[in-house]
Amino acid sequence: xxxxxxxxxxxxxxxxxxxxxxxxxxxxxxxxxxxxxxxxxxxxxxxxxxxxxxxxxxxxxxxxxxxxxxxxxxxxxxxxxxxxxxxxxxxxxxxxxxxxxxxxxxxxxxxxxxxxxxxxxxxxxxxxxxxxxxxxxxxxxxxxxxxxxxxxxxxxxxxxxxxxxxxxxxxxxxxxxxxxxxxxxxxxxxxxxxxxxxxxxxxxxxxxxxxxxxxxxxxxxxxxxxxxxxx
Amino acid sequence: xxxxxxxxxxxxxxxxxxxxxxxxxxxxxxxxxxxxxxxxxxxxxxxxxxxxxxxxxxxxxxxxxxxxxxxxxxxxxxxxxxxxxxxxxxxxxxxxxxxxxxxxxxxxxxxxxxxxxxxxxxxxxxxxxxxxxxxxxxxxxxxxxxxxxxxxxxxxxxxxxxxxxxxxxxxxxxxxxxxxxxxxxxxxxxxxxxxxxxxxxxxxxxxxxxxxxxxxxxxxxxxxxxxxxxx
Numbered sequence: 001x002x003x004x005x006x007x008x009x010x011x012x013x014x015x016x017x018x019x020x021x022x023x024x025x026x027x028x029x030x031x032x033x034x035x036x037x038x039x040x041x042x043x044x045x046x047x048x049x050x051x052x053x054x055x056x057x058x059x060x061x062x063x064x065x066x067x068x069x070x071x072x073x074x075x076x077x078x079x080x081x082x083x084x085x086x087x088x089x090x091x092x093x094x095x096x097x098x099x100x101x102x103x104x105x106x107x108x109x110x111x112x113x114x115x116x117x118x119x120x121x122x123x124x125x126x127x128x129x130x131x132x133x134x135x136x137x138x139x140x141x142x143x144x145x146x147x148x149x150x151x152x153x154x155x156x157x158x159x160x161x162x163x164x165x166x167x168x169x170x171x172x173x174x175x176x177x178x179x180x181x182x183x184x185x186x187x188x189x190x191x192x193x194x195x196x197x198x199x200x201x202x203x204x205x206x207x208x209x210x211x212x213x214x215x216x217x218x219x220x221x222x223x224x225x226x227x228x229x230x231x
Numbered sequence: 232x233x234x235x236x237x238x239x240x241x242x243x244x245x246x247x248x249x250x251x252x253x254x255x256x257x258x259x260x261x262x263x264x265x266x267x268x269x270x271x272x273x274x275x276x277x278x279x280x281x282x283x284x285x286x287x288x289x290x291x292x293x294x295x296x297x298x299x300x301x302x303x304x305x306x307x308x309x310x311x312x313x314x315x316x317x318x319x320x321x322x323x324x325x326x327x328x329x330x331x332x333x334x335x336x337x338x339x340x341x342x343x344x345x346x347x348x349x350x351x352x353x354x355x356x357x358x359x360x361x362x363x364x365x366x367x368x369x370x371x372x373x374x375x376x377x378x379x380x381x382x383x384x385x386x387x388x389x390x391x392x393x394x395x396x397x398x399x400x401x402x403x404x405x406x407x408x409x410x411x412x413x414x415x416x417x418x419x420x421x422x423x424x425x426x427x428x429x430x431x432x433x434x435x436x437x438x439x440x441x442x443x444x445x446x447x448x449x450x451x452x453x454x455x456x457x458x459x460x461x462x
Contacts, residue, residue, distance in 0.1 A: 054339065062341070062342060087321070090318070111294055112293040113341070
């Protein structure tokens with residue numbers, strides 16, 4: 001299950017599904033690429049077994065690493081394999097040996113990326129995770145209010161909205177691509193277009209990590225007003 | 232075939248094997264992790280089909296990327312697959328779509344690493360590949376001569392020696408680990424020990440990329456002399 005679905009801006013009910021799965025033999029795998037460090041993620045409380053993420057979204061670190069965590073139940077499944085993992089690079093049975101006393105060498109790590117991740121996490125813990133989540137929430141609310149003033153509506157119903165990925169309906173009669181292009185060329189702001197069935201119908205505005213700040217939201221709203229010809 | 236075998240310091244005959252394979256249906260896969268940018272690598276002239284490397288050896292860039300190249304013959308093999316690649320992350324049929332007109336998105340690239348690689352390659356081409364190879368060769372010869380003066384011998388016969396990975400025999404009666412530990416703690420120089428059957432019998436001295444310089448060799452030789460109690 002994808003926790004924060006970037007193609008739609010929907011927060012999926014990871015906790016609720018986890019509660020439903022409690023006591024089952026299902027291995028519950030959750031993608032927190034876009035959610036981690038932007039909204040609360042509770043691996044154990046939500047009964048998740050495998051949780052992975054990326055560094056380049058709300059953690060605000062360069063892309064290139066995938067932090068991941070396995071529950072005891074998931075590791076028992078991995079260690080109980082009857083066949084060898086056919087892939088060396090992603091073989092968790094080998095990677096896992098890096099922990100513990102032996103620290104068996106698996107591959108040359110992306111050392112500089114690890115320093116980057118260390119620093120990014122340090123900044124998050126210095127600010128405090130709760131304050132980081134609050135900052136994402138407040139930036140999101142400021143954005144939603146500003147969009148409302150511009151006469152724009154959100155794609156997703158309020159209880160399911162993600163703070164870090166805001167799907168905004170393109171108003172009737174507006175060609176969405178020139179608006180994005182103008183935002184990019186004139187204001188140096190990049191927002192996403194819709195994907196698949198939502199292509200041409202929504203914009204996707206990210207407020208992740210260091211970009212989730214009131215000043216950035218204000219700048220975007222001003223730029224969007226001008227790009228829509230309403231300034 | 233591994234071109235530059237870091238566990239032994241041997242240069243394998245990639246060109247000769249390639250000539251032998253010419254005209255065959257064999258897909259010739261060559262690991263140039265340690266050789267690329269330290270000695271000559273001629274993908275086409277040597278009839279290699281798949282060539283891959285790393286950024287953290289002679290290219291002198293942080294670790295985290297694996298430059299790779301496929302011949303038309305290898306790509307025909309890939310594109311002629313009857314089954315889908317079972318692995319998304321390493322699926323070359325998808326990654327390859329990034330080339331050409333479509334530039335189909337595969338995954339978020341390690342952007343900062345790519346900038347690093349660009350800069351590292353720029354430095355190599357500014358110096359000139361031939362001069363870079365010569366610098367590796369000269370550093371290696373300086374090291375071999377200095378080791379000889381210390382009474383040490385090389386593991387590998389001269390025609391098969393790699394300039395960037397120098398396997399040195401541990402002299403009789405010398406406990407190799409304390410020597411490496413002293414080099415590291417007292418002189419801030421790290422050299423490798425032997426692996427597998429060569430554990431305890433050799434040291435492995437890397438001269439790769441920016442470390443392949445006379446001043447570094449001199450510093451190591453002086454430190455080694457002291458660590459061996461011959462200073």
